[in-house]
Amino acid sequence: MENLAALAAGFAVALTPSNMVLMLVGVLLGVVIGVLPGLGGANGIAILLPLTFSMEPVSAIIMLSCIYWGALFGGAITSILFNIPGEPWSVATTFDGYPMAQKGRAAEALVAAFTSSFFGAFVAIVMITAIAPLVARFALRFGPPEFFAVMFLSFAAFVGQGRGSAWKTIASMMAGFLFACVGLDTVTGALRLTFGSMELMRGFDFLVAVIGLFGISEILIAVEEGLQFEGARARIDPGVVFRVWKELPRHGAIALRSSVIGCWMGVTPAGATPASFMSYGMARKLSKDGAAFGTGRIEGVVAPEVANNAAGVSALLPMLALGVPGSPTAAVLLGGLIMWGLQPGPMLFVEQKDFVWGLIASMYLGNVAAFLVVLTLVPVFAAILRIPFAIIAPLILIACVIGAYTVNNAMFDVVLMLVFGLIGYVMKKLDYPLAPMVLALVLGNRTEQAFRQSLLLSEGSLWVFFHGWLSGLVMTAGLVLLAWPLIGRLTAILRARMA
Amino acid sequence: MTPRRTLLGAAAPLFAFSVAFTALPGRAAAQAWEPSRPITILVPAGTGGGADQMARAIQGIVSKHNLARQPVVVQNKPGGAGAEAFLEVKNSRGNPHLLVITLSNLFTTPLATGVPVSWRDLTPVKMMALDQFVLWVHAESPWRSVPEFIAAAREGRLRMGGTGSRQEDQIITVAIERATGARFTYVPFRGGGEVAVQLVGRHVDATVNNPIEAVQHWRSGTLRPLCVFDSKRLTVTDKVTETMAWSDIPTCKEAGLDVEYLMLRGIFGAPGIAPAVVQYYVNLLDRVRATPEWQQLMTEGAFNLTTMTGEAFAQWVAREEERHRSLMAEAGFLAR
Amino acid sequence: MSEVPRGLRARPVEIATALSFAALGGVAMFDSARIGFGWGFDGPQSGTFPYWVGALLMLASGAVLAGAVLRRTRAMFATNEQLASVARVFIPTTLSVAAMHLVGLYVASAGLLAWFMIRLGGYSWLAAIASAVATAVIIFVVFELWFFVSLPKGPLEDLLGY
Structure with missing residues (x-):
């Protein structure tokens, strides 16, 4: 009750006209940051953070959190329209979002993505409001074995049941792991697979690889059938919003499950990326017609978007309560908090109640504001696809180049991106699945690190993963999910026998 | 970009020359240098650690007090145990808008990996402070003093969490092993904040976190400091918990563990920048140090307030590099 | 191949x-x-x-x-016609990336856009060059001036004083 009163006071502060203008500005800036290549949320907020130091702390945090929302919402846009994920956690959105756009349903995919993002974020905020201290304590249970178990679960949820050759899936995933290994080994500091090259020491950044594998290769595939993009005939009318909203409640179960996964991953803090892959994988595995995923199913957009926004929001909780940010963007916000004289950590909730509740109130409002803004912009985004090929194709290519360059400010990465583009093109033509490669590339390092830390702790015993109840539970869930297709087949056989 | 930057660097004097000429009717080219673009501070470590917090504090102070014409941007480049950040600075010869904040990995990373970078490739600007290390255990652990802790470590292998591999935390761990004969299992994590949380969650038995990385958990009563790795006790006497202040923590030496270690928190620039540029940053950082926010950060993190610039700083860094070389040689951490 | x-x-x-x-x-x-x-x-x-x-x-x-x-x-990997289409997009892109080392990103990008518009889109030279220059300027304003992101530059930008 005390909390509710504090929250109400927070709302009162946030709802002044000047703060509402700041909200709008923040959301628009955030969307721009989310859409522009090479300006991830973390980077964008870092650049804009200083602007807010001259403001009142409450206004500043409102503006910053609105930028954060805008960037979270905006991340889905390029994934759906061009198959180019701007952040690691938008990758899973491309799997069904881009096929939808190709079929001329870009506007629907965008509305579904935004609505799901809103839903996921909202659930996470409610969770923070209601049970923050409890959840923070839960996060402390996560040591290396639990972390590895979570990574294992994301892989388990994702692999299997894919179409095409199993050997090709394995080859693709293993190549992804190898690409992730290139560079300095974080655990021992040894150089791996660099062969004396200074450029390779940097390692293959996820964004560089994905822009090539997904973005460039998709353009090459598209132009095979003539110099144009499909999906140019996208219908755009205001009714699309309501049509999608009418359809979405049918996927309520998926949305709920995904938001739980998202909150859990955001808090632990495994982050939004495993959350989006895991919930996409689960949605596909547990669906009756999982095989149709990847061809433009709306659930395939709902699941990852709900999860990654839920995770993005709940990632703020460990930052506030433990001082450990759950995402790069949260890390930048952490710097802002320190500047306003707030030391994030276990004492923040006790000593700075007003600020914390003001922040939570601004989360509610910012999320609503961001949702309304992006929804009204849907026609604008969808109309981008109508630009003639000879103009939009080079613009996308330029965007890819800028995106790859800005990751490390290295021209070598741009060349690498083109090479990955060719690799992606050949792999796609030969039916090698690309998703396992990207998954391995994104999560490979952290998975390996957690695995080795666990083995260090246990002095080499693999039982460490089943020692604690939490890691044991998650590992078991992963094993069950891995065996899920088998179980499905077995029950089918049993049923056939019974009948 | 690398070749471009170098080219720009080479062209800069020429360009300045032509500007001086076009400006002839007025006064000669201004004496003092001013930044014309945002100043980037690279952090060669992950977020939430000591270096990161300090860089972000500088960023905030500069913009809050309007100390520079251009904003300060902080970028984390934890790749390759910091090697990536140092290499970027090394390869940005003459770029006056790039700074790097260092921790001990300025010495340890090149020594441990053979990455071709050294502090001599950078321009020393200013020592901001020296950071302390404290031996932490969980508040619910049975160890209340250093001898109890050492006795337990001798009995069975304890798990020591730390930042990175073959860096300061592991060097201190090895030094403790040598001083006591106990063995630890050292588990590397990505950043100081994460290490502290791992200790709070009791996934490791002890850490040697910097004060600022663990202070919040100490205040909330989940961590307990055993000793500080300095020759003198900390100077901050404000109470952190109900009963203790930083100054109440014994030094490790007086507690019977003869290990000392302090870490540089310094600012370096790109190689080949003009003395006027260095002077600008020295002045800027002096003004940063004078602000109440900075002083609060120093108190909160119980820093050692030593500061140096110019030749004295360079000599100090050279001595420190030698010390790390011998420490790491003893531990067997040098690159083969 | x-x-x-x-x-x-x-x-x-x-x-x-x-x-x-x-x-x-x-x-x-x-x-x-x-x-x-x-x-x-x-x-x-x-x-x-x-x-x-x-x-x-x-x-x-x-x-x-x-x-x-x-x-x-x-089974076919790709017909010659398809490969030609792919090459018509990929080769100019590669050339433009190679040129970036020399002339910087802005000029190379403008060149790429102009090439696509003239050769693949059949636009007039005037329209193509005008859009190319406009694009480069917009990129410059957004990245360099608004968001302080520095992109590779060449002799032309040096000449203009950046």
């Missing part, structure tokens, strides 16, 4: 790809053996993970290779 008259068949590409993946796995195993793949004094050595991953990659691509060699299909 060698081109047979009517297009590229899938089988040789399949074989070449499998061989490249196998080579990648082999290289990884070789390098991992160099840095050690056993149990070191600080846990599993750096090479352990890439070594086994490389081994698995070789196994998987061996299986794919066997399948491709044994199964004689006449």
Whole structure:
């Protein structure tokens, strides 16, 4: 009750006209940051953070959190329209979002993505409001074995049941792991697979690889059938919003499950990326017609978007309560908090109640504001696809180049991106699945690190993963999910026998 | 970009020359240098650690007090145990808008990996402070003093969490092993904040976190400091918990563990920048140090307030590099 | 890629790809053996993970290779017409990236856009060059001035004073 009163006071502060203008500005800036290549949320907020130091702390945090929302919402846009994920956690959105756009349903995919993002974020905020201290304590249970178990679960949820050759899936995933290994080994500091090259020491950044594998290769595939993009005939009318909203409640179960996964991953803090892959994988595995995923199913957009926004929001909780940010963007916000004289950590909730509740109130409002803004912009985004090929194709290519360059400010990465583009093109033509490669590339390092830390702790015993109840539970869930297709087949056989 | 930057660097004097000429009717080219673009501070470590917090504090102070014409941007480049950040600075010869904040990995990373970078490739600007290390255990652990802790470590292998591999935390761990004969299992994590949380969650038995990385958990009563790795006790006497202040923590030496270690928190620039540029940053950082926010950060993190610039700083860094070389040689951490 | 008259068949590409993946796995195993793949004094050595991953990659691509060699299909990888289309997009992009080393990103991007508009879109020279310049200026304003992101520049930008 005390909390509710504090929250109400927070709302009162946030709802002044000047703060509402700041909200709008923040959301628009955030969307721009989310859409522009090479300006991830973390980077964008870092650049804009200083602007807010001259403001009142409450206004500043409102503006910053609105930028954060805008960037979270905006991340889905390029994934759906061009198959180019701007952040690691938008990758899973491309799997069904881009096929939808190709079929001329870009506007629907965008509305579904935004609505799901809103839903996921909202659930996470409610969770923070209601049970923050409890959840923070839960996060402390996560040591290396639990972390590895979570990574294992994301892989388990994702692999299997894919179409095409199993050997090709394995080859693709293993190549992804190898690409992730290139560079300095974080655990021992040894150089791996660099062969004396200074450029390779940097390692293959996820964004560089994905822009090539997904973005460039998709353009090459598209132009095979003539110099144009499909999906140019996208219908755009205001009714699309309501049509999608009418359809979405049918996927309520998926949305709920995904938001739980998202909150859990955001808090632990495994982050939004495993959350989006895991919930996409689960949605596909547990669906009756999982095989149709990847061809433009709306659930395939709902699941990852709900999860990654839920995770993005709940990632703020460990930052506030433990001082450990759950995402790069949260890390930048952490710097802002320190500047306003707030030391994030276990004492923040006790000593700075007003600020914390003001922040939570601004989360509610910012999320609503961001949702309304992006929804009204849907026609604008969808109309981008109508630009003639000879103009939009080079613009996308330029965007890819800028995106790859800005990751490390290295021209070598741009060349690498083109090479990955060719690799992606050949792999796609030969039916090698690309998703396992990207998954391995994104999560490979952290998975390996957690695995080795666990083995260090246990002095080499693999039982460490089943020692604690939490890691044991998650590992078991992963094993069950891995065996899920088998179980499905077995029950089918049993049923056939019974009948 | 690398070749471009170098080219720009080479062209800069020429360009300045032509500007001086076009400006002839007025006064000669201004004496003092001013930044014309945002100043980037690279952090060669992950977020939430000591270096990161300090860089972000500088960023905030500069913009809050309007100390520079251009904003300060902080970028984390934890790749390759910091090697990536140092290499970027090394390869940005003459770029006056790039700074790097260092921790001990300025010495340890090149020594441990053979990455071709050294502090001599950078321009020393200013020592901001020296950071302390404290031996932490969980508040619910049975160890209340250093001898109890050492006795337990001798009995069975304890798990020591730390930042990175073959860096300061592991060097201190090895030094403790040598001083006591106990063995630890050292588990590397990505950043100081994460290490502290791992200790709070009791996934490791002890850490040697910097004060600022663990202070919040100490205040909330989940961590307990055993000793500080300095020759003198900390100077901050404000109470952190109900009963203790930083100054109440014994030094490790007086507690019977003869290990000392302090870490540089310094600012370096790109190689080949003009003395006027260095002077600008020295002045800027002096003004940063004078602000109440900075002083609060120093108190909160119980820093050692030593500061140096110019030749004295360079000599100090050279001595420190030698010390790390011998420490790491003893531990067997040098690159083969 | 060698081109047979009517297009590229899938089988040789399949074989070449499998061989490249196998080579990648082999290289990884070789390098991992160099840095050690056993149990070191600080846990599993750096090479352990890439070594086994490389081994698995070789196994998987061996299986794919066997399948491709044994199964004689006449399926097409891509027809000449398709390859030509791909080349018309990929080659100018590659050239433009190569040019970026010399003239910077802005000029190279403007060039790429103008080329596409004139050669593939059939726009007039005037329209193409005007849009190219406008694009470069917009990119400059957004990245360099608003968000302080520095992109590669060349002699032209130096001349203009940046």
